[in-house]
Amino acid sequence: MYRVFILIINLLVALSADTIFQPGVTLDVQAPAEVNAGTEFDITIVIRKGSLDGFSRLQQSFPAGLKATPSISSNADFEFEEKKVRLIWLRLPSQEEITVVYKIKADERLKGTFTIDSKFSFIDENERKSVSTTSEAINILPSPDIDPSLVVDIADYEDQVVPYIPAASVSGEMACIRQTPALTDGSYVVNLLVNKETRQKFAKIEEVIPAGYRAVSLNPREAIFTYKGNVAKFLWMNLPADPYFLVTYKLIPETGQGAVPILKGKFSYLEGEKTISLDIKQTSLDLASISPSEIGTLLASVDQPLVAENTGTNEKLIKTQETEIKEKFPRKPTEKTGRNKININKAYSLEPQDGIYYRVQLAAGHKAVNIEKYFKKYSLGREVRKEMHEGWHKYSIGSFSEYKEARDYRVHIWNTTEITDAFVSAYNSGTRITVQEALMVANQQWYK
Numbered sequence: 001m002y003r004v005f006i007l008i009i010n011l012l013v014a015l016s017a018d019t020i021f022q023p024g025v026t027l028d029v030q031a032p033a034e035v036n037a038g039t040e041f042d043i044t045i046v047i048r049k050g051s052l053d054g055f056s057r058l059q060q061s062f063p064a065g066l067k068a069t070p071s072i073s074s075n076a077d078f079e080f081e082e083k084k085v086r087l088i089w090l091r092l093p094s095q096e097e098i099t100v101v102y103k104i105k106a107d108e109r110l111k112g113t114f115t116i117d118s119k120f121s122f123i124d125e126n127e128r129k130s131v132s133t134t135s136e137a138i139n140i141l142p143s144p145d146i147d148p149s150l151v152v153d154i155a156d157y158e159d160q161v162v163p164y165i166p167a168a169s170v171s172g173e174m175a176c177i178r179q180t181p182a183l184t185d186g187s188y189v190v191n192l193l194v195n196k197e198t199r200q201k202f203a204k205i206e207e208v209i210p211a212g213y214r215a216v217s218l219n220p221r222e223a224i225f226t227y228k229g230n231v232a233k234f235l236w237m238n239l240p241a242d243p244y245f246l247v248t249y250k251l252i253p254e255t256g257q258g259a260v261p262i263l264k265g266k267f268s269y270l271e272g273e274k275t276i277s278l279d280i281k282q283t284s285l286d287l288a289s290i291s292p293s294e295i296g297t298l299l300a301s302v303d304q305p306l307v308a309e310n311t312g313t314n315e316k317l318i319k320t321q322e323t324e325i326k327e328k329f330p331r332k333p334t335e336k337t338g339r340n341k342i343n344i345n346k347a348y349s350l351e352p353q354d355g356i357y358y359r360v361q362l363a364a365g366h367k368a369v370n371i372e373k374y375f376k377k378y379s380l381g382r383e384v385r386k387e388m389h390e391g392w393h394k395y396s397i398g399s400f401s402e403y404k405e406a407r408d409y410r411v412h413i414w415n416t417t418e419i420t421d422a423f424v425s426a427y428n429s430g431t432r433i434t435v436q437e438a439l440m441v442a443n444q445q446w447y448k
Helices: 002-021 292-301 314-327 371-376 402-415 435-448
Strands: 027-030 033-036 040-048 054-063 066-072 077-081 082-091 097-106 108-114 119-125 125-134 139-140 175-179 182-184 187-195 202-207 213-219 226-227 231-236 244-253 264-271 274-279 281-283 333-339 340-342 356-365 383-387 392-400 423-429 431-433
Touching: 027 119, 027 125, 040 054, 040 187, 066 077, 108 213, 175 264, 175 292, 187 202, 187 292, 213 226, 213 231, 333 435, 356 402, 356 435, 392 402, 402 423, 402 435
Parallel strands: 033 139, 175 281
Antiparallel strands: 027 040, 040 097, 054 082, 054 119, 066 097, 077 082, 108 139, 119 125, 175 187, 182 187, 187 244, 202 231, 202 264, 213 244, 226 231, 264 274, 333 340, 356 392, 356 423, 383 392, 423 431
16 A cells, blocks of 8 residues: 555656646736726737747637737737737747737627637647637626617627628739839948738748848838848738838948949749749839829839749740750750650659648759669659759659658658758749748648
């Protein structure tokens, strides 16, 4: 009996130790028990996240008749639409515990009780995880200033008060226009006008910076700005609310003042599940002082670029791709098969697929290799494909819709072959993107 007692005590101590040292992620939603219709009140969320530091999202849902506005977002991108509050972190703050506060205003005609459903989603060890909770009931007291005959229970508000409004159709031209870089205090200031109309979600600007300059952000307009490998990038999970807006960066000469830099760039955005890329055009007009009435004239004055959907249905795009293939894969010695000859290297070229997918890159080099001979010794069991990217011949294997599948296959390559530097590469309809961008684009479904 004594042994059993000691065993139970030891188990309790072990469980207690796990609770203390491995607390996990918790979500605490704090809200008042009673509020008055027509007034604002705070919602406080405390997230105990431990060492998590990557991409995360907090979503909360509640009935119609309530409007949310940000207060303390802890570096999150705040969004309120369709009766949902969403806070998105591309990278969580370093603190083990973060606090988010936003305000809710209850329509002055409301009464009744409601709860807030919350879900915090995050990536931990390359896996999607989440914690959920529901708040205590919040009671809305009717406003004494409203005729009692107009007061509606919050459960009936959407049916009785909110009229049906069909979804607005997208109109106007999507475009990004660059103002000719202007010399100011020894640096060149670059203004970029983005005309987004009603689009709201993921978008990206990429500017290729010429040698001899480095890029520094001045006004990113809620974007994440990065500068790496002579490419300046603005990345939005959610675009600004304005139908058009200006972003600004400057180019700092590395060795004295040089000539006006010549820039090339792309503006990309989501159209359904496709990524559309537009060339950035340039104008000498002062974009900082342009009026709404002049936007249409400006768009009409610049040549509209090819919309590259990477779907293979655009005739001009197909011809461009064929030209690029010929440049990337010059004719090599061929093998006869009956009356026809087949270019072996072209047969192993990587073809684009629709949507987001992942591959495992095995090797890269400035000179092409014979794929069959080079990779035969590894007995991979899957076909290796080649692409030309940033001046390199890159060789990859597999096609995975989920990052975890690609990651696991990469580990399999490590464990079963002599290839120790294989890594996961990501694509959006045939175009290489970062794994982080791929995870964000794929997670667009989370926001609906």
